[in-house]
Structures are given as C-alpha cells and as structure tokens.
Amino acid sequence: MTPASNRSPVTVPLAKVPTGIQGFDEITEGGLPKGRVSLVAGAAGSGKTVFAMSFLVNGAEKYGDPGLFVSFEETSRDLETNFASQGFDLKKLEEQGLLALDHIRVERSEMEETGEYDLEGLFVRLGAEIDAIGARRVVLDTIEVLFSAFKDEIMIRAEIKRLFQWLADRGVTAIVTGESGERHITRHGLEEYVADFVVVFNHLVNDETATRRLRIVKYRGSAHGTNEFSFLIDQRGISVLPISSLGLQHPAPTERVSTGIARLDEMLGAEGPYRGSSILISGTAGTGKTSIATSFVEAACRRGEKALYFAFEESPEQIMRNMRSIGIDLEQWVKEGLLRIHAERPQNTGLEMHLVRMNRELEECSPSVCVIDPITNLTSIGTYSSIRATLTRLIDTMKTRHITALFTSLTDASGSAESTDVGVSSLMDTWILVRNLEAGGERRRGLYVLKSRGMAHSHQIREFVLSPNGVDLLDWPGGDWSATGPQRSGTAVKATKP
Amino acid sequence: MSTVDGNEATGTWKLKLYIAGQTPRSMAALANLKKIVDDHLGGQYQIEVIDLLENPQLAKGDQILAVPTLVKDLPLPVRKIIGDLSNTERVLVGLDLRPA
Numbered sequence: 001m002t003p004a005s006n007r008s009p010v011t012v013p014l015a016k017v018p019t020g021i022q023g024f025d026e027i028t029e030g031g032l033p034k035g036r037v038s039l040v041a042g043a044a045g046s047g048k049t050v051f052a053m054s055f056l057v058n059g060a061e062k063y064g065d066p067g068l069f070v071s072f073e074e075t076s077r078d079l080e081t082n083f084a085s086q087g088f089d090l091k092k093l094e095e096q097g098l099l100a101l102d103h104i105r106v107e108r109s110e111m112e113e114t115g116e117y118d119l120e121g122l123f124v125r126l127g128a129e130i131d132a133i134g135a136r137r138v139v140l141d142t143i144e145v146l147f148s149a150f151k152d153e154i155m156i157r158a159e160i161k162r163l164f165q166w167l168a169d170r171g172v173t174a175i176v177t178g179e180s181g182e183r184h185i186t187r188h189g190l191e192e193y194v195a196d197f198v199v200v201f202n203h204l205v206n207d208e209t210a211t212r213r214l215r216i217v218k219y220r221g222s223a224h225g226t227n228e229f230s231f232l233i234d235q236r237g238i239s240v241l242p243i244s245s246l247g248l249q250h251p252a253p254t255e256r257v258s259t260g261i262a263r264l265d266e267m268l269g270a271e272g273p274y275r276g277s278s279i280l281i282s283g284t285a286g287t288g289k290t291s292i293a294t295s296f297v298e299a300a301c302r303r304g305e306k307a308l309y310f311a312f313e314e315s316p317e318q319i320m321r322n323m324r325s326i327g328i329d330l331e332q333w334v335k336e337g338l339l340r341i342h343a344e345r346p347q348n349t350g351l352e353m354h355l356v357r358m359n360r361e362l363e364e365c366s367p368s369v370c371v372i373d374p375i376t377n378l379t380s381i382g383t384y385s386s387i388r389a390t391l392t393r394l395i396d397t398m399k400t401r402h403i404t405a406l407f408t409s410l411t412d413a414s415g416s417a418e419s420t421d422v423g424v425s426s427l428m429d430t431w432i433l434v435r436n437l438e439a440g441g442e443r444r445r446g447l448y449v450l451k452s453r454g455m456a457h458s459h460q461i462r463e464f465v466l467s468p469n470g471v472d473l474l475d476w477p478g479g480d481w482s483a484t485g486p487q488r489s490g491t492a493v494k495a496t497k498p
Numbered sequence: 499m500s501t502v503d504g505n506e507a508t509g510t511w512k513l514k515l516y517i518a519g520q521t522p523r524s525m526a527a528l529a530n531l532k533k534i535v536d537d538h539l540g541g542q543y544q545i546e547v548i549d550l551l552e553n554p555q556l557a558k559g560d561q562i563l564a565v566p567t568l569v570k571d572l573p574l575p576v577r578k579i580i581g582d583l584s585n586t587e588r589v590l591v592g593l594d595l596r597p598a
Contacts, residue, residue: 102558104561104563105561106561106563110576110577110578111578111579111580112577112578112579112580112588112589112591112592113579113580113581113588114579114580114581114582114583114584114585114588114589114592115526115527115530115581115582115583115584115585116523116581116582116584117523117564117565117566117567117580117581117582118523118564118565119563119564119565120518120519120550120564120565121516121518121550121557121562121563121564121565121567122557122563122564123518124518124550124551124554124557125550125554125557125558125562125563127554128554128555128557146563149563150564150580
C-alpha cells in the first residue's frame with residue numbers, strides 16, 4: 001500500500017433506516033441513523049407517540065422489521081385502542097410476531113430507597129423483549145418518567161446514558177421520546193446530548209388553526225437542513241411536507257398537452273401548454289373559469305390520464321351537476337378511477353396543513369394533470385408571503401412530477417385583474433384572463449392570453465362561449481373590450497410555433 | 499432461584515430479592531437483608547432470591563427496573579425497597595416496621 005492511499009479520505013455514508021413516514025425520509029435523506037438512538041422531543045400532544053409508532057408499524061409492514069414499543073405511560077391495551085382509531089392494527093402485527101408492546105409502570109410512592117442500585121433490571125427486561133421477537137426497531141416512550149421515579153439523579157443520568165449506548169450496542173435502531181423543556185430541548189437536558197439524532201415537534205395554534213411543525217436539530221454524521229417542516233397527523237397517519245428539497249432543478253418537457261378546448265390550444269402556440277407547466281386562469285365571478293378547468297380535466301381523462309381536482313368552493317356533486325349542463329360528464333371519469341375530486345373549505349385548516357394534504361393527495365393519486373379551483377380561497381387564510389411560499393412549493397412539487405397544473409383565480413370586478421394576481425402570476429408559465437364585457441348591447445365573455453412562457457402565443461381576444469356542447473372560443477365580434485384594452489376585430493391570426 | 503428459610507418455613511413474612519448476577523452489590527444486599535430479618539423478624543420469614551440474568555421474564559411481573567430490589571409480598575401492603583439495603587432504618591421503614 002502506498003502512503004498516498006493510506007491518507008486518502010474514506011467517507012462511509014451513514015447507514016439509515018427508513019421510517020416509511022411520507023416526506024420524513026426525504027428531508028432526512030433516508031430516515032433515522034441505523035443502529036443508533038434518535039430523540040423525538042415535543043410538548044404533550046405534539047405527535048411524538050404517533051410518530052414513534054408509525055416508525056414501528058411501517059418498519060413491520062413495509063420493511064419486515066420486528067419492532068418493540070415500550071411505553072412508560074400508556075398500557076398496551078390503551079395503545080391498541082388509541083391506534084385502532086387511527087387505522088393502525090397493532091393486534092394483528094403482534095399476532096404476526098412483528099410487534100411487541102410493553103407497559104413499564106413506575107411508581108415512586110411504592111418505593112423506598114436505601115443504598116446503591118442501578119437499572120440493570122430495565123436492561124434485562126428490554127434485552128429479553130428484544131430477543132423474544134428479534135426486534136430491529138425499538139421505541140421507548142417516554143423515558144423521562146424514570147427521572148421522577150428515582151431519587152438518585154446522578155444514578156439516573158448515568159443509567160440513561162448507559163441505556164443509549166446499550167441500545168446502540170444491541171444494534172437496534174431506536175426512538176426515545178421526551179417532553180420539551182424550557183431551557184433545554186428536553187426537560188432534563190440529557191437525552192439530546194446522548195442521542196445521535198434529535199427532532200423537535202411543535203404544535204402551534206394561530207387564529208384557531210393548528211399548525212404542526214418539526215425541525216431537525218441534530219443529525220450526527222449526516223448533513224441536515226435546519227428548516228422547519230410542516231406535518232400533518234390525521235386518520236391516515238403522519239405526513240411531512242418536504243420544502244427545501246425542491247428548487248429549480250425540475251425538468252422542462254417539450255411535450256404539449258391539450259386544454260380540451262381546440263381554439264385555446266391554438267392560441268397557445270397552436271399545440272396547447274407544455275406538459276408540467278402551470279396555468280393561471282383569472283377572471284371575475286361567473287366568467288367560466290371552472291368550465292375551462294373541467295374541460296382541461298376531461299381532456300386528460302379522455303387521453304386515459306389521471307386527473308386530480310382540488311375544489312375549494314363547490315362540492316364534487318355540485319361541480320359534476322353544473323358541468324353536465326355544458327355537456328361534460330365528470331362522473332364517468334370518477335367511476336373509472338381517472339378523476340379524483342378533493343373538496344374542502346380552506347378555512348377549515350391552516351394554509352400549511354392544506355399544502356401537506358394536497359401534497360399527499362398528489363403523491364397518492366399521481367395525476368398527470370391537476371386543478372386548483374380557486375387559489376383565491378387559499379389567499380383568504382394566509383398572508384401574502386405565506387400564500388406565495390405555499391404556491392411556490394406546490395408548483396415545484398408538480399413540476400418535478402411533470403404534472404400540468406391549472407389554477408383558477410377569482411379577481412375583483414372593481415380592480416384590475418393584473419394587479420390582483422400579480423404576486424401569483426410570476427409563478428405561472430401561462431396566464432389567461434377571462435372577463436365579462438359589454439359588446440353590442442350584450443354581455444359577452446372575452447378571453448385572452450396575457451403571457452405564455454416559451455411559446456409564441458396569440459394576442460387575440462376571443463369570445464368565450466358556454467353551451468350544452470361544451471366550451472368554445474369564437475372570434476371576437478368587435479366593440480369595446482375595455483377602456484384601456486386593445487380594440488381589434490376578430491381576424492384569426494394563426495399563432496406561430498416557437 | 500434459591501430460597502432462604504427462617505426457623506419456621508411457613509413464616510408470615512414473604513420477601514423476594516431481585517438481583518442481576520452475583521455482583522458485590524447483590525451479595526451485600528443479601529447479607530444486609532439476612533441480618534435485618536434475623537434481628538427484626540424473629541425468624542418468621544421466607545426469602546426468595548431471583549436472579550434476573552437467569553430469569554429475565556420475571557422482571558415484568560413485579561415491574562422491576564432497579565436492582566437490587568426487595569419486594570415485600572406479605573404481610574400486605576406490597577412494598578418495594580431498592581438499593582443494597584445498607585441503611586437498616588430505611589429498610590425497616592420500607593417493611594412498615596418503623597413509621598416513615
């Protein structure tokens with residue numbers, strides 16, 4: 001061996017164990033450190049136990065790793081009942097030998113202390129339980145109960161340190177949970193020093209909306225972001241929203257998709273928008289934004305592609321009924337499993353929770369097109385900057401997955417559409433405006449393309465018509481477009497390709 | 499598991515001493531315990547010594563975390579005394595032979 005090769009740096013990437021928790025493995029680039037102890041700290045009700053249990057249940061179900069859950073607070077029966085309501089079948093996993101639950105009860109009042117002792121009894125018990133099912137994942141929830149159970153704090157601190165080392169020596173990947181403290185991450189300020197990985201959970205309530213966030217404070221031997229990540233706990237478990245892992249790295253496909261309206265495709269470089277691009281449709285109330293959105297969805301379903309529709313104003317039934325009147329039958333696509341309509345009032349949850357939920361829907365449905373109708377309802381629940389950040393993340397996610405996205409936006413009739421949507425429009429590749437106009441003694445709908453990146457697009461105004469046969473665009477009949485708008489007669493100028 | 503009986507095998511005191519291996523601390527606890535029961539229980543006792551290294555599953559039943567732990571099963575109420583039992587007064591309090 002040459003001296004040079006002796007000195008060459010050897011970097012062994014840290015082995016990680018996936019948690020199987022959506023989003024979490026992405027932000028940690030693989031999960032928790034293998035064969036080490038991780039600390040999950042947070043206040044009561046912040047989701048520590050659900051996180052830890054998900055780690056074991058996913059381990060058992062997805063990776064075949066037997067897991068041991070030791071609770072110092074809840075009985076095994078309580079755990080089974082509580083998690084059954086979250087859709088976790090712990091009993092089944094126990095019967096399959098993939099999960100063991102144990103409740104360690106410690107009562108200081110029943111004990112007298114005299115002379116020296118250690119916690120070897122606990123080690124022996126854990127050791128026997130690990131061996132019994134060949135556990136590769138272990139959870140201790142919450143070991144700080146030990147602090148209140150024994151008077152000798154020096155002994156406890158030494159034994160907890162020894163416990164972390166002992167778990168690592170056993171080769172198990174472990175999660176220890178801890179209550180947050182005031183001056184330290186945990187109440188006794190010990191666990192964060194001896195753990196190799198520390199994540200802190202927060203549960204904030206602002207304006208009656210709850211937001212859960214987590215932050216990775218420490219990841220020994222691995223790079224980690226210091227950002228806060230939003231997460232969600234509901235009947236379908238935990239979902240973490242990765243934020244910073246995206247960016248402007250997404251591909252730019254050259255393939256085009258149809259909007260479902262032939263003449264609108266024609267206006268957009270003759271072939272329609274690029275796959276994976278984002279389209280904004282702005283308009284005042286009643287201008288037919290939802291009709292354009294559903295035409296777009298229907299075109300995708302006709303091509304046999306999957307579509308996801310986020311409806312923030314109307315119920316799925318109402319949308320399907322209304323669209324039937326213009327000859328679009330969405331119900332058949334729902335039945336065929338090509339279309340999923342997710343309806344929700346944005347006011348019911350915070351903006352971030354929304355984004356987490358939308359992200360999960362995108363992940364589960366993996367659509368090729370997606371509609372958000374309207375984004376304006378999201379703006380009612382957040383500040384301008386948080387809306388913009390939320391949309392940026394959403395758009396990044398969709399671009400990365402080549403999802404063509406269509407957003408509708410309700411603009412104020414009094415103000416100019418351009419200023420209302422100015423914050424959002426810069427995130428969009430294509431911006432289409434629909435307005436009610438008076439022309440020739442009639443109210444007509446006018447549509448035009450304000451911008452469309454990367455393609456020659458028409459500058460024409462078209463009349464936008466809704467009929468029982470669907471959506472169509474006609475040449476503009478002439479007359480006033482608006483006080484400042486261009487006045488052109490409707491000569492069809494064929495758009496040229498870029 | 500071994501049983502140390504007093505003069506009368508069917509004594510009223512039923513004690514269990516949990517240890518983990520024959521460590522100096524375990525041995526000290528056992529010696530201290532024998533002295534205390536001889537001095538204060540008048541031979542009316544039964545002591546069971548449980549080594550958790552040999553029977554790890556027994557840690558669960560009495561919720562034993564610390565070793566050594568002395569469990570007084572009889573007379574009721576059940577009491578736990580942890581440590582090497584070097585402080586006789588505290589042990590007597592734990593056995594309800596002295597007021598706390």
